[in-house]
Amino acid sequence: MLTESSYSQTNKLTFIYCENCGQFKNLYLDTDAGQLDCISFVDGVGNFDTVKSKSTIIEIENIKLNILDIDALIEAKKALNRKKDLQAIVELEAIIAI
Template sequence: MIGRFLELLTCLADSEVDFVIIGGFASAAHGCTNVTQDIDICCDFSPTNLMRLQKALADLNPVHRMTSKKVKLELTEDNCKSLKNLYLDTELGQLDCLGYVKGVGGYRQAVKVSEKIEIEGKVFNILNIDALIESKKTMNRPRDLQTVIELKVLKDKRNDDNS
């Protein structure tokens, strides 16, 4: 069983939130060895999609994790118009929602460079290996450089297996 992260992603998918899995969880899905303690997604930051996101998380006590007092997530059609990112803590784990991924672009672009994976009967979009490499290279943190190296090996292996 894949556990809490899958449960969290399933909540989003079941509420028809438009998102692409990015970051460490996407890297792990491709085969990278690092463990991540949160889920990063790139999602459509339209008010409609953000309200769907809020509905998806309604039973999980979502709070803004970057605020000192862990302010409860309370979006309205008006106040979410200016949002670019959301950094949340939920009962199923930490969820960082980005409207823009460095090295990739906004949600629409992320969808174009994503691929579908199936986990326990659920289908999700994740950033493909090339896009993940670009985004990690752009971040340029030491741990991202390790991920880039691993992704390059995994890409070569996959190309080899498919040829």
């Protein structure tokens, strides 16, 4: 299933055509391995190129993945200003302090 970030959970798509991909800001793909977030912008960090420059490459099961570095992750969580991220910010900042 594909879900566009501005859609409600009831507006799920079962497929998408490549020519329509540009209309989505963020896509959330439900896969057998779990949800895959395809995002074009991260609040507090920036657009794709900026996010990529602030990422670290990790490898899981022979697949290389870019993940936000810890400083960028903290900035993203601060920018979102969600209650559920407050403790994570404290914990991430404690990790940096070690």
